[in-house]
Amino acid sequence: MSDWEVHAVKYADRNARTRADSFMFDDNHDAPHPMDYFMWVLKRGAEVILVDTGYDDAEAAERGRPIRMNPVASLLPFGIAPEDITQIIVTHLHYDHAGGLHLFPNAKLHMQAAEMAYATGPCMCHDTLRMPFSAGHICEALRRLYSGQVIFHDGDAQVADGVTVHRIGGHSRGLQAVRVRTMSGWMVLASDAAHFYENLTDRKPFPIVVDLEDMLNGFDTLARLASRHELIVPGHDPLVTQFFAQGIADHIWRLDTGPITECLS
Template sequence: MNYTTDHNKQKPDWQDPEVIVVRYGTRQTTKSECYYNFRAYREPDAEITMDYFFWIFRNADQTIVIDTGFSPEAAAARRRQPVVSPADALARLGIDPLEVKLLVLTHAHYDHAGNLGLYPNAKIVMSRREFEFWGADMGQRPQYAHHIDPLDIQRIQALHRDGRITLLDERRNTLIPGIELFEIGGHTPGQMAVVVEMPEGPVILASDAIHYYEELELDRPFAVLDSLADMYQGYEQIREWLQRPGAVVIPGHDPEVMNRFAPVDPSDPSFAVRIDASGAGV
């Protein structure tokens, strides 16, 4: 599969497009744990919830999965609370992982790159900078390595040897007409955001370029970072995208996402939300 760096926007001719945000895990944490140098804000600490998501784009012709969540082993080791397994979530959405042909890894942290074995027939796309960093000595330093699962990295490397991973060299790439991948960095060396050109406006799947809405609103960097300057520059890029008509942004871990968009299953609103051609938000 070839990926282009054509920056001209191509209006996609999709039937029934939708972006789905699946909430697969959660935990309780604090602001001081989540925000870099939190004491600089001279605010009292507070408990907050961190949710864990992966994302799906689909239309009448194809399904693309964006990130794969943490593995059961990683959840147990880090005391994260799964709320639905990715396999069960896919089944609820009528998606057979064996039929998924295209998968995007925005970065290789444990909560975004587990469960790759669910998708044996998928071609995988990720940033070359991200891939190479975790195979280098620097990526093994404790302050970096704490945020990965070594088994995930070994699987990624094996999949690359098998020819199933395409590594992107450019900062901006067209995945398919209407979906662009932007390497932002900041959180990790090759962190990518995904911009989907939906009929009502772009849906910005920020992944961990921003974790919470207030991270962007208050210009408040997250605690886990590779480059503070790149993280700030990433905020500027997202703010620029948000100037476009109809644009919405989906942070990587904010529970508020589940309140801002329409539930896939109204009887279980905490499972998943949908952004579709109607611009469905609540």
């Protein structure tokens, strides 16, 4: 079968952040450290798989974290209407990755069984662990489950020819990365298994974590899954917009053609 196109779709950013928000064990906690927010589109001919959904204006207002573009609007350059999406890989159920599930009513959701158990289990009694989740998003995932629109995976699994998912954990119990066969080789969408390139290169954990050992081991898993290091795409790093070519719109970058400049080593 042919290779997949991979597109990073930026829908939000938060620039009033510091390195303390991004890294544990960092010596320069007060320095600025912005964050970008992405969804990803996989295309192969008429086939489309959406990876994560971003979050909508209501969630943005609730959290005081504005978005630049509604998730549905962000997909318009592809000619994709929300009802056209039939498959969504949910890397995890945090608000910024699953906050738009309700916008795509016809989609089946691919997620790790461990993530649903985590988001609906006793760990959510802890305010710190519950903070990145929103109850409405979890209820939407449960509605999909009861309407037969959830496909659960337990570890490594194939979603389509050339598209596999791999449970990483760490940041969230059932966090999964996505491995995609592209013209450049096997590309890995790390999602929040590596928010930034620096998580990988310096092995600095992200502060929101349920299992630190899983997070650290996950850095090695990402490296094994990718054909080469520069084909690991972090989930929130603004450097992605520098390392890869501009796509079909100002908020979209083409990933499958490979980086246009040298990534961090």
